[in-house]
Amino acid sequence: MLTREQILEAISHVTDMQYGRPLVELNMVRDVVVKENRVSLSILLIRDDENAKNEMRRQVTEALERAGVRVIHIRFREMTDFERAEIEKRLNRPASAPPEGQSRQAGGPTHTAAALSPLLASDSKVTFIAVASGKGGVGKSTVTVNLAVALARNGRKVGVIDADIYGFSVPDMMGIEERPQLVNDRVRPVERFGVQVMSMGFFVEDNAPVIWRGPMLGKMLRNFFAEVEWGDLDFVLIDLPPGTGDVALDVHQMIPQSKEIIVTTPHATAAFVAARAGAMAVRTNHDIIGVVENMAYYECPSCGQKQYVFGRGGGAKLAEELHTELLAQIPLGAPDNHPSEPDYSPSVYKADTPIGRMYDEMAKAVIAKC
Numbered sequence: 113m114l115t116r117e118q119i120l121e122a123i124s125h126v127t128d129m130q131y132g133r134p135l136v137e138l139n140m141v142r143d144v145v146v147k148e149n150r151v152s153l154s155i156l157l158i159r160d161d162e163n164a165k166n167e168m169r170r171q172v173t174e175a176l177e178r179a180g181v182r183v184i185h186i187r188f189r190e191m192t193d194f195e196r197a198e199i200e201k202r203l204n205r206p207a208s209a210p211p212e213g214q215s216r217q218a219g220g221p222t223h224t225a226a227a228l229s230p231l232l233a234s235d236s237k238v239t240f241i242a243v244a245s246g247k248g249g250v251g252k253s254t255v256t257v258n259l260a261v262a263l264a265r266n267g268r269k270v271g272v273i274d275a276d277i278y279g280f281s282v283p284d285m286m287g288i289e290e291r292p293q294l295v296n297d298r299v300r301p302v303e304r305f306g307v308q309v310m311s312m313g314f315f316v317e318d319n320a321p322v323i324w325r326g327p328m329l330g331k332m333l334r335n336f337f338a339e340v341e342w343g344d345l346d347f348v349l350i351d352l353p354p355g356t357g358d359v360a361l362d363v364h365q366m367i368p369q370s371k372e373i374i375v376t377t378p379h380a381t382a383a384f385v386a387a388r389a390g391a392m393a394v395r396t397n398h399d400i401i402g403v404v405e406n407m408a409y410y411e412c413p414s415c416g417q418k419q420y421v422f423g424r425g426g427g428a429k430l431a432e433e434l435h436t437e438l439l440a441q442i443p444l445g446a447p448d449n450h451p452s453e454p455d456y457s458p459s460v461y462k463a464d465t466p467i468g469r470m471y472d473e474m475a476k477a478v479i480a481k482c
């Protein structure tokens with residue numbers, strides 16, 4: 113089986129059409145995964161250019177086929193401002209300078225990741241936690257909002273970014289009905305339960321679907337930093353889409369210091385799929401704080417007997433596989449909140465409820481780890 117180094121050597125002659133330098137030399141080939149005779153990789157683009165993509169795809173495919181690769185998957189995405197700045201450093205010119213023969217579009221980005229937002233600066237004290245899952249329906253967003261609220265109850269300043277662009281749900285879960293306000297050309301997040309919230313859900317009408325391709329997702333995520341006035345925060349929780357797609361990659365590359373929590377159910381298959389999200393965090397050198405096993409059991413309200421309706425042991429097995437700890441086992445349930453209450457929300461547990469106290473303990477554990 114070919115190694116990653118051999119794959120990069122095989123395509124070392126392929127040149128970026130915009131910079132005029134080899135892709136490998138500029139570190140524009142990312143996420144190389146080799147499995148038997150199959151290879152997948154990502155190539156960074158300074159801008160979305162179909163002609164450039166087609167030519168690079170042709171050259172890379174031909175080179176890898178000559179090396180004996182049978183199945184090849186190539187993904188293209190526009191580079192982030194941070195990645196652009198890193199490449200410009202390799203070229204020994206200012207990040208604001210365009211590639212040779214090109215001019216920067218008026219109003220185009222010229223800032224590094226640190227300039228994108230003070231939150232991303234190298235000396236920032238903010239702790240980023242990406243909440244991930246291998247598949248949908250395991251309660252990842254429920255865990256995100258309740259952990260965020262629990263952290264706020266413990267005196268921390270918390271922000272939540274609903275990065276599940278296609279499946280945004282955080283505003284509805286937290287009972288948010290208002291929209292962000294524009295103040296001095298900056299978007300001010302909506303505050304609820306002491307948590308600052310930003311979501312794609314604020315910018316679509318009538319629950320309309322978001323029909324976007326990968327590069328647009330990355331741009332929206334960057335806008336959540338560049339255009340939003342977050343203020344002073346201790347924690348930023350990022351509710352990732354399920355799986356290991358474009359947004360997860362962008363988060364890993366834009367916020368290399370981010371930590372991660374993996375959410376699963378006790379079912380063996382759900383834990384098996386969640387392991388992929390954990391493996392992605394490990395491969396991108398992100399610390400995994402722990403695993404949360406959601407819907408761990410159903411507790412009878414009359415007799416207190418526990419019924420393990422989705423099986424047992426998936427969370428513990430996943431934590432062992434990822435060499436981390438099982439942060440919590442949250443039972444199957446729903447908050448007993450009534451729409452007539454002034455602070456009503458469909459998914460946030462009150463502090464004095466059994467599950468609310470579980471999230472409080474989880475928040476304390478997260479604070480201790482960070």
